[in-house]
Amino acid sequence: MTCYLTTDDAFRDADPCHQAPHGQCIADRREPIGEAAFLHGLLHCASVGAVLDAIRVRLGEFLTATSICWQVGDERYAVGTAGPSDHATVLPLSLDGQSFGELVVHARLPVDEGEAAVLVDFSDDSRSDTMSEMLATVVHPLRTLRRLEHALVAAEHDALTGLRNRRAFDVALHELHARLARYDGQASLLILDMARFKTINDTYGHDVGDRALARVAEGLGRCLRETDSAYRLGGDEFVMILPETPYHGARRLAARLIDWLRAHPMHEAFGERIGLQANVGLAQWRRGETRDAWFRRADQALYGNVVGRSGRPNGLGRPRLDRLG
Numbered sequence: 001m002t003c004y005l006t007t008d009d010a011f012r013d014a015d016p017c018h019q020a021p022h023g024q025c026i027a028d029r030r031e032p033i034g035e036a037a038f039l040h041g042l043l044h045c046a047s048v049g050a051v052l053d054a055i056r057v058r059l060g061e062f063l064t065a066t067s068i069c070w071q072v073g074d075e076r077y078a079v080g081t082a083g084p085s086d087h088a089t090v091l092p093l094s095l096d097g098q099s100f101g102e103l104v105v106h107a108r109l110p111v112d113e114g115e116a117a118v119l120v121d122f123s124d125d126s127r128s129d130t131m132s133e134m135l136a137t138v139v140h141p142l143r144t145l146r147r148l149e150h151a152l153v154a155a156e157h158d159a160l161t162g163l164r165n166r167r168a169f170d171v172a173l174h175e176l177h178a179r180l181a182r183y184d185g186q187a188s189l190l191i192l193d194m195a196r197f198k199t200i201n202d203t204y205g206h207d208v209g210d211r212a213l214a215r216v217a218e219g220l221g222r223c224l225r226e227t228d229s230a231y232r233l234g235g236d237e238f239v240m241i242l243p244e245t246p247y248h249g250a251r252r253l254a255a256r257l258i259d260w261l262r263a264h265p266m267h268e269a270f271g272e273r274i275g276l277q278a279n280v281g282l283a284q285w286r287r288g289e290t291r292d293a294w295f296r297r298a299d300q301a302l303y304g305n306v307v308g309r310s311g312r313p314n315g316l317g318r319p320r321l322d323r324l325g
Helices: 035-043 048-059 125-156 166-183 197-204 206-223 247-263 291-308
Strands: 003-005 027-033 067-072 075-079 087-095 098-107 187-194 229-234 237-243 278-284
Touching: 125 166, 166 187, 166 229, 166 237, 166 291, 187 197, 187 206, 187 247, 187 291, 197 206, 206 229, 206 237, 206 247, 237 247, 247 278, 278 291
Parallel strands: none
Antiparallel strands: 003 027, 067 075, 067 098, 087 098, 187 237, 187 278, 229 237
8 A cells, every 4th residue: 555645844734634733744645655664654753643644644545534533531632624424433442452542533425426435334344454454554653652752751760769860961951051051041950969878778778768769859849840850860869950040049949858858757667767868069050151060060069068067968057059159
């Protein structure tokens, strides 16, 4: 079966299927491509809408005025224009043995020399087989898309805490620094590590240590604003990117986080209370500063706090945080 795809913007308004709701998988009859290229195109679709648009092109081989909807709970994705529908079918869709919605296909009856003819009769086994074959070619790349999405999430997230990891932090810091360098603005970095984390591990075991790290991540989620982002760099070290935040705003946030940790200790199996404390280092971005130099200042502020207090948590009581010069 031959399929047709193009990315020529000139034809975007010529057909309803040119406008996919959440992606760009543009259909046109001017550029025929083979089955392998069709599947390859699906693998590069970035959305459900784009995949549905591609299915619509396939069904266009024997349907006229086709509309496709994917219904999942209260969410509905639609491609094409339904218009008066003379024929429709609902096909349950499943992925890896789990139902993930329904594919609803609408077809209008074409008029050929004054007579209406149904191009698709879903009671016909041969037509049903054809539909199954077409859906099979779509489910495979859709499964691949989902696995790729899961792989991307796993690659950028820490499995223990659910926070994003060092790799994601490097990307986010690069993007923020590029904006600051171009447009100027204010932003701060806040680096945090747990006080006496090694003692917790040695005394109570690594399982309790892992729970302590997860508790810190919970505190970050409770204290940060929607515009802020938190990352686990590794071990017991965390970093927060605080856009549009001067030094004193970052300091207030750090104090709020430390207070939250103090107010939410962990409890061991025998009822023993395990208090959580942290050291922090802050640095506000300076105009003309590289992102590496910015991060180093925050890291040095953290180190200065730990060494300056003999390893005890600074608690922001008498901090030696990095101030603006």
